[in-house]
Amino acid sequence: MKSIRHPRLIYALLAIALMMFTLIAIKLNTAPQIVVFDLEQTLSQYQDQLIEANLDDQEHSAQLATFDTDLRRLLKEYAQVHHLVIFVPGALISGAPDRTTEIQYYVIEALKKES
Numbered sequence: 001m002k003s004i005r006h007p008r009l010i011y012a013l014l015a016i017a018l019m020m021f022t023l024i025a026i027k028l029n030t031a032p033q034i035v036v037f038d039l040e041q042t043l044s045q046y047q048d049q050l051i052e053a054n055l056d057d058q059e060h061s062a063q064l065a066t067f068d069t070d071l072r073r074l075l076k077e078y079a080q081v082h083h084l085v086i087f088v089p090g091a092l093i094s095g096a097p098d099r100t101t102e103i104q105y106y107v108i109e110a111l112k113k114e115s
Contacts, residue, residue, distance in 0.1 A: 032083045035099040037075065039088050042104055043068065070114075074107050 046067050050060050079086050086103075087096065 027083070030083070032079075032085045034085045034087060034092070034096045036089050036092060036096045037086045037103050038098070038100040039071075039075075041100065042071065042107075070111060071107060074110050075103070077110075078103055078106055 043064075047064060050063055055063065075086055078084070084099075086099075089098075
């Protein structure tokens with residue numbers, strides 16, 4: 001039977017593997033954090049920008065609908081990546097952190113990358 005040449009290395013690798021497994025198990029069993037995102041304010045700000053652009057009604061409606069679809073898709077993506085449940089302010093009485101500014105920045109950066 002061959003002897004193990006580097007037992008400390010093997011123990012270290014096993015310890016790292018066990019630690020990684022434990023962290024993954026904790027992450028999977030941890031409840032997502034509840035946060036608030038002001039969807040109405042965000043859509044209103046975008047609509048104000050569209051008004052300033054002097055678009056006709058049809059183009060205005062089309063761009064607002066596209067933004068609404070993209071925003072909702074990006075909110076789902078953000079929630080999954082950051083292990084969150086996102087509520088609008090009226091859905092909660094209190095206690096959840098407001099992530100509106102942070103999420104708006106994420107949406108802006110994601111839309112820039114897509115265009």
